[in-house]
Amino acid sequence: MPMKPDPDVTSGIDADDGAIVSVRNLKTYFQIRGSVFDRLTGREAGIVKAVDDISFDLRQGEVLGLVGESGSGKSTLGRSLLGLVPATGGSAVFEGQEIVGLGEHDLRKLRSRMQMVFQDPHAALNPAMTIEQSVGHPLTIHGRVKDRADLRRSVVAVLERVGLAPAEHYLEKYPGDLSGGQKQRAVIARAIILDPVLLVADEPVSMLDMSVRSKILQLMLDLKHSLNLTYLYITHDLATAKFFCDRIAIMYLGRIVEIGPAQAIYENPRHPYTKALLQAIPDPDPSRGLPRDLPRGEIPDAARPPHGCAFHPRCPAAFAPCGWEIRDFMDLLEAHWTRSPEAAATERALIGRPDIPDRPVASVRVPTAPGVTGEQLLALIERIRAEDPAEPFWTGVVALRAGAGHVEIEWEKPFEPRLLEAGRAMAACHLCDPALASRRPVPVGAES
């Protein structure tokens, strides 16, 4: 009987008795080792919230896709579930057993029931072990075999199962003798040899050639049916996830920003980040052109995540309550100077270095450079604003005031998005919050 985790109102997800994995408010934080100077002065180097307050259920026989860019925390989440990275808070229950806080000895017993398939087949197999040794190793570790003949029988059976047939051909080979696809088959064989119920597959096909990808995915589908497996499929590739997954969770900077049935996510994505990921997939259909309104920049530093919604600095649909702050102002200036590098030197000379607060504040002061008045700086800011008044940043600015040696920017009140019902899925975006979405200005240009 699965243990019911503490009921949780914030996650908005009901506990599910049919789930073989129940994750509630899971947190995996990493302490950053600061410099010697930081440690001497007692300054905090900060923490990275790689997995931050994540909740979901995984039902028997289901394929859940965890999708996001590098640095979204998807791999850390998968590793936390297997106890390969210790979670620092929350709960993850696997077949009735709490994993968070479990010691290595107990985890090892559990791991015969849940296994991992790694991304890089060239690195996941020990080059000094034969395929028989590598694939049979879990049996030896868990004391499942009586003798060498027994081991060989099991290894032969599992190799044939993953398409490495005739198995005798491969037993004595070393990973270096195998192609990428064959190696990944061996990695999968090693993962299923203990008869697990759950496979965490971390980018299992992203290192493989296109024509080999479909073979490995087909193999994983066949195994799922014949062995009644449940998959957590971690990927950055929404195209393979669409084909492979029953449900999808989109992650960004340690949080799930959208989760729901795969069909709903692909047919009607709600979160702007999901839309962007879908749009960015290069499509071999020549009738489709290049996407034009891509999010700018890249996933930000997880040690200092943006305030409010973590995606707002890149979001083409961001608006007033998304968490605008001084760093967005600095980005705005940089973008302006990139467009007109001639003006950069003289304009930069007007601006001092503002403080960057750790948490949202009602207003900030942008200092002027020595000898420059607040009015001069304000005039520059207004000029930049006039260049592109539709830029989402300005929705977050309530007022600009020139003072003595500074310009004060007053911000809109920021809100942190929570997962809310959005059609058949759930999305953490203010656009899905009727109370906030009405504050969005009339969209400029086409909005799909």
Add this chain to the structure above:
Amino acid sequence: MSAEPIVSVRNLRVQYGTARGPVCAVDRVSLDIGAGETLGVVGESGCGKSTLGRGILGLLPDGARASGEVIYQNRNLVGMTRDQLRRLRGPELGLIFQEPMTRLNPLLRIEDHFAETLRQHHPKLDKAEIRRRSLAALGRTGIPPTRFRQYPHEFSGGMRQRIMIALALVLEPKLLVADEPTTALDVIVEAQIIRILADLKKNTGTAVMLVTHNLGIVAEACDRVAVMYAGKIVEQGDARAVFAKPAHPYTRELLRSTISLETTKLHTIPGAPPNLITPPAGCRFHARCPDAMKICAQTAPVEQSLDDGRRVQCWLHGPHDAIPAGETAPLERKEIAVADEA
């Protein structure tokens, strides 16, 4: 194809010495790249696409030998001395690598990378002009001037690749070879970089040879495409035409096995690419080809030109009078050993 090509490759062969014998990674390849054109070279690992890119620039490792012709401004680059090639590389022929992380010197500021590059080829430039040209190139790839004096480690992977592109562009090369420029990047950043490359021809007239395994990137960013298999270009032509109606069975099967958002059923190509130490007789794809005929296992196909200007190496497209009677019968294929399955 438009006007005069800026680079013409004729019968280029590149061989590597290996412990098990010489490997012909590029085997009698011919292609043209026109001014301002983007040519996609696409194929799977080991098909020779990267070697082709490097062979054109004369950037092959010591154990490699090239023969044939790479004609640039009436000169054959194959057989040029290292010094002659070094003078051409940069201002005439540029290269962008796959791993932006490892190609910038961690001890040099971005500013110094540009200064070194520009001084190497234009020793007379003064500081202000170097700065002006550098910032213009960086601006084109979206790097703010405020970061000109930072070090490589202060940039993300996508920004480093932008810097690499700007470094290649600052010398205004006629041809830029981009070898898997987005493979190490996330999908949104990849799309940003592809857009920069696609915009290049509009803004600078630089021709781009884009080497990639990703058919989607070729479809979105390239004018023409060359499909490589086992060291040979099996089909080349207008990218839209090739993707809409592939003429070579390999192109067709590769497209079908690519997983996209429209995929509803997985498709695979049986078997694996041949090893190039002892390549198979006849067409190199015949053992995996669903349309193979008897002749395909015996005689290598002759390149044919199709009506739309496409060139294809496949007996299905003739010349039909060169095929002996009865040789068009379907090839009875040996069971492809599962052992060879990738």
